[in-house]
Amino acid sequence: MTVKPQHHPRNAHKNGYDFDALCQSYPQLKPHVFINQYSKQTIDFSDSQAVIALNTALLRHHYNINEWSIPKGFLCPAIPGRADYIHYLADLLKETNNNKPAFKNVTALDIGTGASCIYSLLGNRIYDWKMVASDIDPKSIDNANAIIKANQALSNQIDCRLQTSEKYIFRNIIHNDEYFDITLCNPPFHESIEQGMSGTQRKWNNLNKSKDRNKKSEVLNFGGQNAELWCKGGELSFVKNMIKESRSYSKQVLWFTSLISKKDNVSKLKLALKKANAIETKVIKMEQGNKISRFIAWSFLTDDERSDWCQKRFE
Template sequence: MSTSPTSTRKTAQLHPRNRHQGRYDFDALIKDTPELAAFVFLNPHGDESINFADPTAVKTLNRALLKSFYGIEHWDIPANYLCPPIPGRADYVHYLADLLASNNMGIIPRGATVRALDIGVGANTIYPLIGHAEYGWRFLGSDIDAHALASARAIIDANHGLSTAIKLRQQTSHKHIFQGLLSANDYFDLTLCNPPFHQSQEDALSGTQRKWRGLGKTMPKQKTAVLNFGGQNTELWCEGGEALFIRNMIEESATISSQVLWFSTLVSKASNVPSVLYALRKVNALEVRTVDMTQGQKKSRFVAWTFLNAAAQATWRNERWGHKGG
């Protein structure tokens, strides 16, 4: 990955280390999670699939993927909470690992010396589960939703060894992201975030309708069915949408510039990238990376930034990782 002030890495497929290449092996998944069999059928092309408009089917598939690939024996989320696509979430984690490797002579730092902050960990805890399973990193997951944190805590407590690797903390202010959440003694090698996408509940409902149409389905009239497919309000929308959320994150990141090596966030709308880069110039971020990701026909990207110069990055690496990776 280039170290120029703004660089872009383009990929045609999933990250090479992503475990979810190609089609799902439903026979193998069902062997580990027998309840998945009830949702698998042959589609018109003769391929095994599930109904991705059925939240129970999607949740069961996620449970099977987490068990088969990441050793998560127990995983569940409450009704109406976001059930994320795991392959895309894994891509973000792997490209963040590459980002850390760029500060470590190309070697990915692994183990408990690496600490990451997941902003908006949600009820599903996906990023910490994948990041810890793949690289042994420690995580702090933050969220404004107490019910989501309760679900995340239940997942952590139900799986051996996760309670020491993944901690949770509530952000009590709707106006802030880092402020009021972190202490002066909190240091992170990474922050990651999947920001609320929409600007309003109406915008979110419209987006959900488009998803249903894309699946060739008619959206149910019941509000619960809509939320089952789309997620909770705090997961889907906030005032000002993704652009304002990220701008606020960038402005607050400047206030804790020495406590984080690399800040990062997904940017779902490509049209928002120029405004994100402009906001980073305004706060004098010293280095910015834009990384493109592709999953089938879906394209996404994340932007990462640091306020540490080369000497400070080297000091960070030596003091926290000691050049060790794997």
């Protein structure tokens, strides 16, 4: 029987969590750690405070981010899966760069960074990428800036920008004289706040069937803010709008990318990219045990233009 990979080969979390080491790095995690029925150390993943403590420990232990927190009510990301996306993006850049690592000298744009700023933090700490982190929520931008300010290692590495219009994704964020090697996005999944709340409740129930399920405020706290969870038309509409708008920045970005949660959306987005005259389109799968996630990537540059880009930017 073939053992399915849990994470990308370069993922620091591919072999699970070393709770003893994590508790040494962040002692506040220790009260949340217990031995489960399989004699393994773990935490209660339905407890938002336990997950926040785990994330803080992971960021401190593996990524030299000593100060990290999110306000109550904001999405608390699972770091291993987020790190996978960053590693696969690095692989895409390497492939584009004639299989030579393009780990440094990369500038990336993180669309919808959230209060956690997680993708920008990981992109910078893993690969030393310069990051621009955008979000439409002022509270998210304020918290992301607070994280950056609290960690000297992040000084001048991440530029947070507030998107002032719900109509746009790249406009107001990408300046006329700017170039990005890659963009990344974890788009809002749900089509309405009711759908978002229902999905969050399902996650809560699956994680913790023995606990009180009637703590509505805690469910919302664990689930994330409105802008993080839903938008009109859901994931498909959001990414279609991203594709449409990306045409205006076709010569300023090497690769546009977005995570795609719903497999059924892939074919529809491929058609949208064909209509937008994207020259190159890729769908990249990321295996995490029995779960397969994916992101779609597109470029408006020809092979020769991508080669020239790499020579100018990465060499």
